[in-house]
Amino acid sequence: MPTSTSRKLVILDRDGVINVDSDAFIKSADEWIALPGSLEAIARLNQAGYRVAIATNQSGIGRGLFDTTALNEMHAKMQRQAAAVGGRIDAVFFCPHTAQDHCDCRKPKPGMLKMIADRFEIEPADTPVVGDSLRDLEAGAVLGFPTHLVLTGKGEKTRAAGGLPEGTKVHADLRAFVLDFLANEPA
Ligand SMILES: [Mg+2]
Numbered sequence: 180m181p182t183s184t185s186r187k188l189v190i191l192d193r194d195g196v197i198n199v200d201s202d203a204f205i206k207s208a209d210e211w212i213a214l215p216g217s218l219e220a221i222a223r224l225n226q227a228g229y230r231v232a233i234a235t236n237q238s239g240i241g242r243g244l245f246d247t248t249a250l251n252e253m254h255a256k257m258q259r260q261a262a263a264v265g266g267r268i269d270a271v272f273f274c275p276h277t278a279q280d281h282c283d284c285r286k287p288k289p290g291m292l293k294m295i296a297d298r299f300e301i302e303p304a305d306t307p308v309v310g311d312s313l314r315d316l317e318a319g320a321v322l323g324f325p326t327h328l329v330l331t332g333k334g335e336k337t338r339a340a341g342g343l344p345e346g347t348k349v350h351a352d353l354r355a356f357v358l359d360f361l362a363n364e365p366a
């Protein structure tokens with residue numbers, strides 16, 4: 180793959196963007212259910228030469244609700260289902276901590292996005308960050324990533340609450356984001 184292609188990256192939140200969210204946490208592979216069209220949208224990004232990384236808060240681990248084995252099983256299911264429609268997620272960065280841990284990775288802290296930028300050697304200005312919660316967007320905005328809100332998951336509530344980072348674009352769902360993003364891609 181040419182270098183120019185490999186620098187093309189999209190960063191996604193997981194719960195409420197790729198899969199159905201739950202206030203009771205997603206604790207097992209059985210509870211991990213893809214949102215309609217989300218994995219096909221990821222495949223479409225891949226076909227356009229983009230890699231996809233996930234940055235996800237998973238405080239359920241820190242709370243003892245599930246462990247990293249269960250998280251790995253969720254992601255194995257996600258990758259299997261993505262592969263079935265021609266898609267692939269290149270990396271999953273997760274924060275296992277609770278707010279009380281005061282770590283640098285739990286969004287809205289930008290730690291995970293900083294690690295992704297370093298790992299993939301990308302420029303924030305060229306890399307969209309997509310989320311359904313304000314903290315996803317805040318983590319991106321502080322590093323200069325373009326921010327995109329989807330209205331799935333907590334997205335409707337997030338939009339209604341207001342205070343989105345300047346320049347945030349709003350999309351019905353991940354599929355709508357991808358169509359809009361690729362249509363406006365610089366040649
Ligand atoms: Mg979310």
Ligand SMILES: [Zn+2]
Pocket residue numbers: 274275276282283284285
């Ligand atoms: Zn953390």
